[in-house]
Amino acid sequence: MLRYMNCLLFILALTLGLVVGCTDRGTNVTDEPVSNAGILTIGHDFYDELKLQIGRNVGGQRVLFQMRGYSPEEAIPPIQGGQPKLVPLLILLAPQDGDEWYFFNHGLKQLADELVTEGSIQPMEILCIPNDRVFGGYFYAGHSAPAGYYDYFIGGSLIDYLHDTYPFLTDSLPVGIGGAGMGSYGAFRAALMHKGVFTSISATDGPLDFDGPDGNSGLMELFDDALIEQGLLGGTTDPPDSTWQCDSLEVDPLEDTICVESTLVINYPPSWTENFDSAGVWHLSRLFIGGALAFSPHDTLVDTTGVIRIKFQGTDHEELQVVIPDSQRFVLSDSTTLITNIIKLNQFNFDFHLPFDSTGNPYWPIWSMWLNNNLEKMILNDPSPGSQLRGVKMWFGTSPEFEFANYRQQTLSWIDCLRHSALDQSQIQVKEYTGYPGNPATNNQYLYDIMRDMLIFHSKCFEQQ
C-alpha cells in the first residue's frame, strides 16, 4: 500500500511540474491608448510688432506669423458639444533658424501624448514660436523695426491674443515659457521684461551671458571666429595692387618710345566691412547679424517719408502705412563697424553695426549696446535685482559637450548669476547631460530627451500654482 502511495505522490508531483512548466505567462506587449490630441495652427500677423521686420510683408502682402500648438484632448471642444476644459499654457521658443515645427520635429507631440497619457504631466497647451528665417533670429529681442518688436510681443500682445481667441486658455491659469539655444535667451528676456507673467522658465544651453563668467568670454570669444568664417580676420589681407601709370612719353634718339614721367597707382581692396557677407550661411556670422539688427541696428536708409502699400492676405483690401516714425528709428553716426551691404529688400534697407572690429576685438561703443541687453545687466539694472524672477521656477538642461557659440559657458555663467541674485535657490534646477559615444550633444541633438524633463518641470510648476 505504501509503495502505491509513493508512486501516486510521485506521479502527482510530475503532473504538477508539467502544469507549472507549461503555463502561458501572457504577452508583455500592451495596447497603448490612442491620443486625440491635435496640432493647432495659429496664424496672426501681429502687425504692429512685426510689420517692418526684414523679409516680412514682402511684396506688400501682410504675412501671418505662423505658430503651432500642441492641443491636448481636453482643450479640443467635445464633438457632442460643450466647452473644452481650461488648460495652462506653455510657450516654447525655437533656437537659431528653428521654425514653428522645431520642437515637433524633435518629437514634441508624441512625447506630450505619452506623458499626458501616463499621467506624468497635466494636459497643457504648448505653443511653439518660430525664430526668424532670414538671419536665423533676432534673439527674440529689440524694439527696432528690422528685428521686430518682440519685447512687446512675446510676453504681451501674444498672450493677450491667445487668451482672447482660444476658449481653453485663460489668464487665471499659469503660463510657462521655455526655449532652446537662442530661444532660451528669448524666454528669460520675456520673463524679465514682463514681470509676473510667467511662472516657470525652462532653457537649454543658449546665449545667456554675452560676455561670459569673466566679462571677457562668451560671445566675445567668437568675434574672431565670425571673421575667420568669412576670411576677414585682420581686415583685408589681400595686398593692394600697385602699378606705374605713365604720364608723359618721349621718343629717344634711337626712336624708341620711353616714359619720362610716371605715377604709382595703388588700388586698395575693399574694406572688411564691405566684404562682410550677410547672405552667407555661416552660423556665427548670422548669429551676430541677427543680434546686431536687434541690439545695434542702423536704419538711416529707411524711407521715412514714404508709405508702403499693404494688402491683406486673400483679399483685395489695401491699406497705406507709414513706414517708421522718427521716434522709433535707430541712427548711429559711428561707421567704424557699420555693415552697409546687407541684402536689400524692396524699399526697406537696414544696416547694422557689428560689435567687433576687423581684428576681432570688441568695438566698445557698439558692444556696450549689446551688453545692455545681456540678461545679467537686465537683472542687475532693476532697483531690486532679481525681483523680476522672484517666485519664478527655473530649469536648465546643459551639457558639457555643447559646442556651439560658447552656449554652455554662457549658461553656467547665467545660472551662477541667478544663484547670486537673492533668489531662492530652490527656484533653480539644473540637469546635466551628455550624449553617448559617437553622438555627442554638441548642439540640440538630445532635445527630444531633455524635453521630457522640461515638460514635467513645467507641469509640476503649474500644479503648484
Added chain:
Amino acid sequence: MGFARFSAILVAAVTMLSSGVSASGFENSGIGTRARGMAGAFRATASDWTAAYYNPAGYAYADDNQLGGNMALVHLRHELIPNYRWGGQFETGVFNGRTDYNTHDIVSLPSAGFIVRLPVWGETVFGLSAYQPFDYNITWQLYKPLKAYNEGATVPVNQYQNNLDVVAFQLTAAREFVEGQLSLGVGLQVLRGDLVFNNILFRDNPLKDESTDPAIWSRPLDKITEFNHNDGDGWGFGLTAGTLWKVNEKLNLAATLRIPFDLTISGSSTSKFYMPNDSTLWYNHDSAAVRNEGTIGQLFLSGNTVTDHADFETVLKVPPSIGVGLSFAANEKLTIALDAEYTFWSHFDGFDFTYTNHYGLSGSADTSVSARSFFTADLSYPVDWENAGKVMLGVSYDCSDFLTLLAGGSLDQSPAREAKQFTPMFVDTGDKLGLNTGFMVHIQRWDLGIVTSYLHQPDLSVEAPNTFGQEEDFVLFPGDYKAATYETILSFNYRF
C-alpha cells in the same frame, strides 16, 4: 535494501545541494527517458537505441532488436527586464524597465531510432537513428519604435528569434571486442542544419555623413531600425565514437567523442528598414537634397519601410566534445551513474552573414551608392564563448519488473562567462543546475517512460558599458535576465 535506500538518498541529496547547472550553449539536453531521467549520466549504462547519442558502444550490449522514439517538450521560461538605453540613459524603443517574457512556445523535439543485431563482422549491432544534438528556439518581442521616430511603423512580433536546429541522421555500428568486457561503437552522421535568425539592429543614420544639419539625424532619429530576418539550411557530416568497458559485474567505464563538422547554412534573407517619419522636417527643409522627393534626405525622413531581399550564407561551427562516464550497480535494483563532458564551445564564434543577389530596393535606396551600401551591408553576430564542462549524476531504481524510477542532477558550466556579448538570442546566464526525475513502466515488450526536467539558471544583470550606443553594440543587450527551462520527455521502446 538498506544500502539501496542509502544510496538513493545520497544521490538525491547531492543533486539537491549541488549548485551550478544542464546543456550549455545550444546543445540539446539529450534524448530518451531513461537517459534524461538520469540527467544524461548514461554513457556507461547505455544499452537502448538512445546509445547512439550517448555512447555508440552501448549498442553492443543491447540484447534485443529495438525500435524506439521519444518526444521532448521544452518550455523556455525566461524573463528579461531590458536596460537598452544609449549611454545608459536615452530611450531606444526597447521595452526598458518592465518584465518581458520570451514568446510562449512549447517546443517539441522528436527523435527515433532502431537497433538490429546482424551477423556481420562477428556479431555487430547496427542502428539507425535521427535526433537533434543541437537545438535552440527562442523568440522575444522587445521593441516598438519610439512614437517620435515612427508612430505608424509595425515591426514583426518575432523580432528577436533564434531557431537553430541541427538534426543528426546517424548510422551506428558497435560490437564487442572482448566478450562481456569491452565494446567499441562508431556513428557516422549526416547533419542537417536549419536556422531562422531574426534580430533588430540599430544602425547609425547615414544622413549624419550626408548633411551638416543635425536636426535631420538628432535623437531619436540618430539610429535607423533594421529588422533582419534570415531563414536557411545546410548539410554537413559528423562523427561520434565511444567505448564501454565492463570492469566487473558492478562497474562500467565509458569514454566518448563527438566531432561534428562545420555546416554551411544558406538561404534567403529579408531586411526591413523602418525609416523615421517626420514629414514636416523634410517638407520644410532648406536643402533641396532633403526636401525633394527621391532624395536620400527625403527617404530617411519619409516613414517608409525599405525592404531588401537577398541570399545569405553563413557557417555554423558546432562544437566537438569529449566525455567519460562510469556506472555502479549498487545492487540488482539500483544503478548509480556519473558522467563528465567537456564541450569545445570556443569553436563556435557566432554568425557572419554574407549577402548576395540583392533585390527589392527601389528609388534612391537603390540608385544612391551610399544608401545602397547601407541597405545591403553584411551583418555579423559574433559570439565569444569559452569551453565548458558538465557533470551529471543519475540513479535508476527498478521497483519491480513493471516500474523503474529515475532521478538525476547535472552541473553545467556556462560557456558565456563574460556578459560583454550577451543577447536574448542565447540566454545562458551562468552555470546551471538541472534536476530530472521520472519513471518507466515495462509492459511485456514495451518500455514507456515519462521524465520531467527543471533547469535552473542564475539571474544575470548585464550592464551597459559607458560606450553603449555605437553601431556594433547590437550584439549586446543590457538588462536583467532570469532563466529557467522546463522539459517533459515522453518515450517508448519496443523490443523484438
